[in-house]
Amino acid sequence: MTNAKAVTVSQLGGPEVLQITSVEVPAPSADEVLVKVLAAGFNPIDTKLRAGLAPVLTETGITGVELCGEVVAVGDAVTTLKAGDRVFGVSGGVLGTWGACAEYTLARAELLVPAPDNISDQVAACAGVVGLTALEALERLAPVSGQKIMILGASGGVGLVAVQLALAAGLEVYGTAGTEERVEALAAMGVNACFHNEVDDLLAADRVFPLVLDTHGGASLQQALKLAESYGRVATINARGEHELAMAHGKALTLSAIFSLIPVLKRIGIEQHQKRLATLSAMLESGALILNEPETVAMSEVAAIHQRYESGQLGHKVAFVW
Numbered sequence: 314m315t316n317a318k319a320v321t322v323s324q325l326g327g328p329e330v331l332q333i334t335s336v337e338v339p340a341p342s343a344d345e346v347l348v349k350v351l352a353a354g355f356n357p358i359d360t361k362l363r364a365g366l367a368p369v370l371t372e373t374g375i376t377g378v379e380l381c382g383e384v385v386a387v388g389d390a391v392t393t394l395k396a397g398d399r400v401f402g403v404s405g406g407v408l409g410t411w412g413a414c415a416e417y418t419l420a421r422a423e424l425l426v427p428a429p430d431n432i433s434d435q436v437a438a439c440a441g442v443v444g445l446t447a448l449e450a451l452e453r454l455a456p457v458s459g460q461k462i463m464i465l466g467a468s469g470g471v472g473l474v475a476v477q478l479a480l481a482a483g484l485e486v487y488g489t490a491g492t493e494e495r496v497e498a499l500a501a502m503g504v505n506a507c508f509h510n511e512v513d514d515l516l517a518a519d520r521v522f523p524l525v526l527d528t529h530g531g532a533s534l535q536q537a538l539k540l541a542e543s544y545g546r547v548a549t550i551n552a553r554g555e556h557e558l559a560m561a562h563g564k565a566l567t568l569s570a571i572f573s574l575i576p577v578l579k580r581i582g583i584e585q586h587q588k589r590l591a592t593l594s595a596m597l598e599s600g601a602l603i604l605n606e607p608e609t610v611a612m613s614e615v616a617a618i619h620q621r622y623e624s625g626q627l628g629h630k631v632a633f634v635w
Contacts, residue, residue, distance in 0.1 A: 314339055315347065315385075318635070319415035320615045321374040325365035328619035333612070336373065338417045343390035345419050348382035348400065352438035353413035354607070355631040358574065360619050362406060369578060371405060375412030376615065377633070378574065379403045381428055381437035382418070391422040400425040401437035402590055403445060407578045413438075414615060416635055423583055424576070426590050429598035435632035436597075439470075439607045443630075444593040445573040445586070447474035450548040451482070452589075453569040454524045458483035463540050465512070466528035467504060468495035470630055471550055475526055476504055477602055487522065512536050521545070530554065541566050607632045 315338040323330050341347045359376050361367040381401040384394050394400060404420035406412040411419040428437040450471070456462060462479050466472045467488025479486045480503055487505040489512060490496045499506035507515075521542035527534045530551025538556075541547050543564045552570040561568055576586035596602035607630035610618055614633075621627040 315417050317416040317418075318612075319373075319375045319412070319418075320377070320612060320633075321412075322363050322370060322376060323374070325363070325370070327364070328360075328616040328623070330363065331376065331616040331619065336375065336415065338411070338415070338419060341386055341388040341391075341419055343388040344421055344423070345388045346384050346391060346394055346400075346422050346425065347386040348380065348404075348418055348420055348425075349385050350380050350382045350413060350415055350418055350635070351399070351434040352381045352609075352632045352634050353377040353612070354379040354439035354442065355610075355615075355618055355622070355633065356442050357622060358442075359406065360623055363619065369407045371407055371410050371412050373411055375415050375418070376406060377413030377415075378406035378577070379438060379441040380413035380418070380420075381434045385417065387422065394422050394425065394427075399428045399430075399434075399437075401428040401441060401594075402426060403441040403573060403577055405577065407574060410577060414612060414633060423587060424590075426587075426594050429594055431600075432597050432604070433606065435607050435609050435634070436604050438632045439630040440593060440597060440604055441590070442573055443470040443474050443604075444597075444602070445589050446471050446550055446571055447478055448589045448592060449573060449585075450475060450526055450550065450569070450571045451478050453548050453571065454526065454546050456482055456484050456524055459485065460524055461485045461487065461522045462524040462526065463522040463537075464488040464504075464526045464528065465509075465533050465537055465540075466490075467499055467506065468492075469528050469628075472526075472528045474602065474604070475528070476502060480504075481601065484524075512540070516540065527551070538564075538566065538568075605630070609634055611635075
């Protein structure tokens with residue numbers, strides 16, 4: 314057993330239910346590794362798990378789905394990692410797993426890969442969810458070089474990764490953002506950028522696209538369906554809620570919902586998950602993919618970050634450190 318401090322959910326509810334407690338982390342089972350957490354990434358799904366809106370919070374109550382850490386010990390069946398390896402990935406926080414917001418945690422070795430030496434612990438900790446989500450979204454959209462793609466929310470975490478992937482694939486990239494600074498930053502990357510509130514103008518002008526990626530959900534998903542041309546493909550990272558799908562039927566659209574935690578939660582799609590994680594690591598190492606440094610926050614401030622996000626005051630990635 315390893316004693317560790319951890320951010321845990323005492324009961325489902327608001328940010329106030331988060332507290333730092335002491336937990337006992339057992340030795341890793343055959344396919345697991347024991348990891349000393351160097352940084353843990355914050356994700357919106359953390360708030361939904363805490364509140365019970367996504368009713369799959371880990372039995373330990375420890376929050377956090379992604380991390381960067383150092384392998385301390387490995388299970389008997391683990392051959393891909395060894396003690397001393399610096400690793401990253403989307404490793405837990407849901408049923409059947411341990412969360413990332415702890416001094417030490419357990420993770421299945423298949424969910425982690427060595428972290429590139431040229432990125433910080435904090436960048437590595439925040440790379441998994443956005444990277445895996447964007448990679449899967451582009452796979453499901455199955456683009457062909459030269460095609461046009463509209464990315465709604467192109468300046469967000471997933472959006473910025475998707476932009477870089479789409480440009481590298483030879484696509485003509487269009488994207489939306491919420492501020493003048495972000496629109497200008499997208500334009501500097503080679504994106505045909507506009508404000509979120511200009512999408513209605515595109516629709517009024519009958520502008521449609523063969524590929525559309527929605528990174529918001531809700532009304533943005535409805536806009537994505539409108540922006541897609543007949544026989545087009547739409548991917549969304551948030552299909553929660555009620556949506557009118559008559560337009561999807563009328564245009565014979567292909568609609569894909571992307572949820573990068575399925576392999577972690579259900580152990581389905583592990584092979585593709587591993588390939589995407591390896592691709593993500595290689596792209597970060599080569600510089601083909603560049604991620605911004607996140608805000609670094611003490612682990613004791615997890616509840617404050619949940620509060621900032623839920624009040625609409627958090628528009629960037631955050632990494633927690635001890």
